[in-house]
Amino acid sequence: MHRTEGAMIVLDGIGKQYADGSVAVRDLSLSVPRGSLVALVGPSGCGKSTTLKMINRLIEPTTGRILIDGEDVTKADPVALRRGIGYVIQQVGLFPHQSIRQNVTTVPSLLGWDGERARARADELLEMVGLDPATYADRYPHQLSGGQRQRVGVARALAADPPVLLMDEPFGAVDPIVRERLQDEFLRLQHELGKTVVFVTHDIDEAVRLGDRVAVLASGGDLRQYDSPAAVLGSPADDFVAEFVGADRGLRRLAVTAIEVRDLEDAPVVRRDASADDVRQAASGTDVPWAIVLDDDGRLAGWAPADQPAGSSSMRVRPMEATVHRSATLKDAWAVMLRYDAGWVAVLDDDRRLLGVLTPESLHAALRRSVRITEPA
Ligand SMILES: Nc1ncnc2c1ncn2[C@@H]1O[C@H](COP(=O)(O)OP(=O)(O)OP(=O)(O)O)[C@@H](O)[C@H]1O
Incomplete structure (x- = not known):
């Protein structure tokens, strides 16, 4: 099957000031290389989700530009834009009265795929995320475990084969053991698909485990360090980053350093x-x-x-x-x-x-x- 590879994302001085005057993101510039996974990490309220939602324009930036493969998406039609960007959130947001297969084919159906093609794609994706279609495709969301629902969320985001995937604490609601398994499976999948992924988490362990690069944000979307996991852990740029990655960052480094x-x-x-x-x-x-x-x-x-x-x-x-x-x-x-x-x-x-x-x-x-x-x- 043909697969669409990732696109380059450039945030160019983006900012978001809400109507009440609060500034969620002041002035953030960041490039996400094609096919890489960038983890946005930082304390609660620092502007991670706002940043992510500006990329698919669920939130309109008040300043700056966002370029996807060179095209300024702040000028694009937001509905068409969102169909080309996969989006996975913590509370999955599956439609409760639709079967798993129907949930996975939401975007392909909107794009007018015929039933047979959409069905084959759903089954292929369910398989890809480790859910046997014969067992799960005709079930409803409440008949699945939390971890299985998250897998369906990932399958649904990938359904129309988008070049970009935005993920907002996608594995935050499951227990640590399931989370680790989902992370492993997602890494394997990403290795195969090569999407460009922006991944929001407040968990530094998750960020260094998944990210090719990690962006550490302080309040107001203030980018303090943007580096490889090993560099963020091994040489924090300032006291804020050092504090955020924790006193046991040396142990964490063991987990992100491959044997050579x-x-x-x-x-x-x-x-x-x-x-x-x-x-x-x-x-x-x-x-x-x-x-x-x-x-x-x-x-x-x-x-x-x-x-x-x-x-x-x-x-x-x-x-x-x-x-x-x-x-x-x-x-x-x-x-x-x-x-x-x-x-x-x-x-x-x-x-x-x-x-x-x-x-x-x-x-x-x-x-x-x-x-x-x-x-x-
Ligand atoms: N609709 C809104 N109106 C006003 N302020 C908002 C609105 N949405 C978010 N904010 C504020 O913007 C800031 C950034 O919020 P955001 O959700 O991006 O943070 P976050 O880093 O994702 O936090 P968390 O890890 O807790 O989800 C916060 O101070 C928040 O209170």
Whole structure:
């Protein structure tokens, strides 16, 4: 199926002053690159939702311009504009007397798609968000759990294949475990679809988990930092950002830093047919009392302690559980280290071939490398 890729969004000095004189957003400029996910984060009332709603003109800006792929949408027809922009909100807003399938096809129906095409699209999208159409398409919203309703909200926003998706605390109303699952699923989906997404949240963990970039706003839509998650956590631009990302931002950084092969250390390695002596020899001269055992095609077979039983010629191999895939984060690696009470974890590729090992020291070095180091003033 053809998919529409994301569009570039430019907020150019936008502002919103309400009729009562209160200024929700003073003067905000921000570019959202095509196909990226930008998380707008900040304390309650700082102007996140107002900013989002100005993009699809649910709220009219009082100053500034908004360009989508170069076109000034503040001059466009707002109804047509909104049909080309997916919008997901916390209280989903599904129509209670319509089936899930009808809810998902709201915009395609408005756009005049024929019934068969709209139906096929709805089923495809339900599948995409992890809801089996045979089970769920004919149900009504009240027959779904909160997490399932949020999935329907995402499916509905994607129905007409819009280049831009606006999401306002879409996973805010579900419990933390469901939220994490929805975040994972959404990341996978976004990876595949490459939409341009502006995502509002007050939760810094959600912002750094989902965002390619994070925009930290203070009251009045005052943009204090616009950076990668690692940079926002690792080098907050000012005290406001530092306070907002929290004293435990170091721990949060673990979760947003991917393992890179250059961070890994070499470990002593022996082949499956090695002897007890080979293991001792491989480990000697290193500061670890073990060797990793690989089979003939380089896949991980286990590990062997250097203190093999005296007099035995064949080595004793133990199963190796402290492993992570190369796509893991430093937090995943750290969790595995703690779980197995291991001083190191093996990092493996898709075929379970050994890429190297991560120790607490190399993990620390990787964390330091991941952000630019700012000199203390
Ligand atoms: N219709 C309105 N009239 C007057 N002031 C408003 C109106 N809507 C919002 N505001 C004010 O504008 C400011 C920004 O509101 P907005 O909803 O954008 O904040 P937010 O960052 O999304 O907050 P939250 O995280 O609590 O949802 C707030 O001070 C709010 O009180």
